Amino acid sequence: MLLEQIINGITLGSIYAIVALGFTLVFGVLGIINMAHGEIFMIGAFIGVLITSVLGLPLWIAFIAAIGVTVILGYMLERIALRPLRGKQGVSHLAPLISTIGVSILLENLSHHIFGAGNHPFRHSFAQIQFQVGSITIYLVQILIFVISITLMVVLSYWLSKTKAGKALRATAENLETASLLGVNTKRTITTTVILASALGGIAGILVGMAFNSVNPQMGLSMGLKGLAIIILGGMGNVKGAMAGGLLLGLAETMIVAYGDSGYRDAIAFITIIFILLLRPQGIFGKNTAEAGR
Amino acid sequence: MRNSFKKVYLLISVLMVVMLAACSEDETNATSEKSGGPVSAKIGVISYMTGPGAAYGEAITNGFNLALDEINEKGDVKIELIIEDSAGKQDQALTVAQKLMSSDDIVALLGPTLSTEMNVVGPEADINGIPIMGTSTTAAGIPQIGEYVFRNSIPESLAIPAALEKAVNKYGAKKVAILYGNDDLFTQSGFDTMKAEAENMGLEILTIETFQKGQSDYNAQLTKIKDLQPDLILASALYNEGAVIMDQARKMGIDLPFVGGNGFNSPQVIEIAGEASEGLIVATPWFGEKDDPKVQDFVKKYETEYGHKPDQFAAQAYDALYIMAEGLKNAGVADRDALRDALAEIKDLDGILGKFSFDEDGDVIMEPTVLIIKDGAFQQFE
Numbered sequence: 001m002l003l004e005q006i007i008n009g010i011t012l013g014s015i016y017a018i019v020a021l022g023f024t025l026v027f028g029v030l031g032i033i034n035m036a037h038g039e040i041f042m043i044g045a046f047i048g049v050l051i052t053s054v055l056g057l058p059l060w061i062a063f064i065a066a067i068g069v070t071v072i073l074g075y076m077l078e079r080i081a082l083r084p085l086r087g088k089q090g091v092s093h094l095a096p097l098i099s100t101i102g103v104s105i106l107l108e109n110l111s112h113h114i115f116g117a118g119n120h121p122f123r124h125s126f127a128q129i130q131f132q133v134g135s136i137t138i139y140l141v142q143i144l145i146f147v148i149s150i151t152l153m154v155v156l157s158y159w160l161s162k163t164k165a166g167k168a169l170r171a172t173a174e175n176l177e178t179a180s181l182l183g184v185n186t187k188r189t190i191t192t193t194v195i196l197a198s199a200l201g202g203i204a205g206i207l208v209g210m211a212f213n214s215v216n217p218q219m220g221l222s223m224g225l226k227g228l229a230i231i232i233l234g235g236m237g238n239v240k241g242a243m244a245g246g247l248l249l250g251l252a253e254t255m256i257v258a259y260g261d262s263g264y265r266d267a268i269a270f271i272t273i274i275f276i277l278l279l280r281p282q283g284i285f286g287k288n289t290a291e292a293g294r
Numbered sequence: 295m296r297n298s299f300k301k302v303y304l305l306i307s308v309l310m311v312v313m314l315a316a317c318s319e320d321e322t323n324a325t326s327e328k329s330g331g332p333v334s335a336k337i338g339v340i341s342y343m344t345g346p347g348a349a350y351g352e353a354i355t356n357g358f359n360l361a362l363d364e365i366n367e368k369g370d371v372k373i374e375l376i377i378e379d380s381a382g383k384q385d386q387a388l389t390v391a392q393k394l395m396s397s398d399d400i401v402a403l404l405g406p407t408l409s410t411e412m413n414v415v416g417p418e419a420d421i422n423g424i425p426i427m428g429t430s431t432t433a434a435g436i437p438q439i440g441e442y443v444f445r446n447s448i449p450e451s452l453a454i455p456a457a458l459e460k461a462v463n464k465y466g467a468k469k470v471a472i473l474y475g476n477d478d479l480f481t482q483s484g485f486d487t488m489k490a491e492a493e494n495m496g497l498e499i500l501t502i503e504t505f506q507k508g509q510s511d512y513n514a515q516l517t518k519i520k521d522l523q524p525d526l527i528l529a530s531a532l533y534n535e536g537a538v539i540m541d542q543a544r545k546m547g548i549d550l551p552f553v554g555g556n557g558f559n560s561p562q563v564i565e566i567a568g569e570a571s572e573g574l575i576v577a578t579p580w581f582g583e584k585d586d587p588k589v590q591d592f593v594k595k596y597e598t599e600y601g602h603k604p605d606q607f608a609a610q611a612y613d614a615l616y617i618m619a620e621g622l623k624n625a626g627v628a629d630r631d632a633l634r635d636a637l638a639e640i641k642d643l644d645g646i647l648g649k650f651s652f653d654e655d656g657d658v659i660m661e662p663t664v665l666i667i668k669d670g671a672f673q674q675f676e
Contacts, residue, residue: 004517005514012511123568130545137545137546137547214538218345261504262503
């Protein structure tokens with residue numbers, strides 16, 4: 001049972017981590033919390049359902065379609081909800097946050113209108129492939145989710161630290177004006193970041209659909225809140241922090257259910273977060289506030 | 295600039311005063327007009343139409359609208375529905391209820407959808423003396439709120455024991471695991487009934503697990519339950535969560551029958567969970583396959599209109615409007631107090647749920663049917 005619960009925890013944690021990666025990217029560069037990220041994730045899941053269950057097309061097309069749609073959403077989010085507010089005189093620093101909340105409400109209700117309120121099953125033969133190890137059943141999907149999340153983390157870390165685009169992104173994060181004076185196309189960098197984050201959300205959406213077989217218009221909200229908690233836990237704007245925080249929260253939640261009382265699942269998970277933050281206010285992987293900048 | 299604003303405000307306030315005056319005049323006229331001819335009345339509907347439980351509101355308002363067309367066509371009474379959204383929130387339910395109650399035109403309220411909402415709206419309606427009927431509020435104590443509060447949905451305290459008893463007898467169950475949503479009055483009340491009934495029947499409760507609305511991962515709870523090897527799983531869940539729970543349980547290799555409450559009873563369970571839904575046992579007033587022309591007629595009409603099979607919530611809403619219409623017809627006037635008295639008198643009204651009567655509290659008297667999902671459909675459970 002312990003092993004099974006650990007697998008459950010890692011699966012849940014990996015999904016949390018991918019969601020949190022999207023949050024952390026946008027926060028790292030723009031210094032804002034993208035409240036629409038959860039809803040973009042939800043749209044990704046719905047595209048997955050639409051392609052595989054309704055149209056009966058193979059899974060890889062679902063991934064491409066979900067990434068395609070979420071990329072478009074990310075671009076529109078940046079162009080319509082974020083860019084017009086940036087650098088304007090007299091715009092409160094909270095304005096982009098509020099405008100992403102607006103986008104999230106819009107997307108939730110839109111998908112409610114298009115797909116209906118209920119749960120949609122994600123029927124795909126791939127989700128049924130399983131191994132039997134002793135009394136434990138492991139699904140290929142669970143392994144896939146873990147591998148995808150680790151791969152995404154490694155690729156993102158490499159991209160951020162080694163490539164030119166990644167360096168431009170970090171420079172933009174450090175100081176928008178200086179980066180732009182040094183010849184970084186900050187507009188394009190920011191757009192890339194938001195698009196990348198959205199695509200991550202889309203991938204996470206499909207994975208959740210496959211793992212838990214439940215997709216509904218409200219799933220974005222709870223997943224979004226968890227993602228938010230995770231980036232605070234892991235350190236705002238930190239890729240490794242998002243990964244570690246996600247796995248930690250997923251495992252903690254599962255273990256509390258397994259060996260404690262499931263009624264206290266969220267309570268204990270969040271109390272743990274509070275304690276960690278009391279000890280390390282900058283988060284597990286966060287830099288000290290003095291050098292963190294933005 | 296300033297000055298013109300002031301003028302605009304003045305104009306608006308004058309207009310508002312005039313409108314208010316006009317409104318009150320209208321209303322006095324409206325009530326005195328209603329003698330002779332069919333009674334015409336406005337009924338307010340409070341329903342859960344946006345948010346996580348919007349599927350219920352959808353089914354319920356569909357049921358109302360279907361009944362409305364039929365009733366108005368028949369012409370014994372003329373009803374107009376004014377539908378408001380509660381979003382499943384107590385405060386919003388209360389706000390829209392107050393808005394509806396404050397209009398003297400409205401003689402009765404239908405809804406709200408959740409028992410949680412009814413607990414705040416019911417007392418308010420009772421104080422204002424407006425009859426209110428819940429079509430989906432099944433928690434204990436709802437009709438006891440006051441003499442203006444009714445319901446036509448059978449309470450969990452009637453449905454769950456009926457289902458549990460039959461399941462325990464059939465499978466010879468001794469050990470059970472309970473799973474319930476702990477953030478909703480409805481599923482919580484269902485859990486209380488389950489626990490009390492299980493203890494009553496001398497069953498051993500191995501574990502009690504909880505979950506929250508909109509959760510997508512139940513693997514942790516289910517792994518724990520699987521490990522304890524119960525004979526039967528009791529799940530007090532709404533169908534959206536319940537179907538996913540069954541799906542994940544079957545994937546994990548749990549083949550036990552599930553006993554569910556009222557909210558678990560929906561054809562959507564089969565649609566969402568597919569084969570995994572086999573073995574769900576529920577007691578319900580609503581059985582869509584019943585060999586009754588009235589029922590089949592309703593199912594067919596509903597399907598052509600909305601594209602899918604009606605569930606219990608649509609059926610209860612449909613019957614509820616017929617009960618209101620009967621009450622209005624018997625009352626003879628569109629008056630709140632007369633309607634209340636007429637409603638309380640209703641006995642053996644033939645609906646699609648069966649013969650319907652209110653007891654002295656305004657609660658339901660009805661015999662539930664126990665159903666099981668088998669071969670991809672709800673069937674009578676013997």
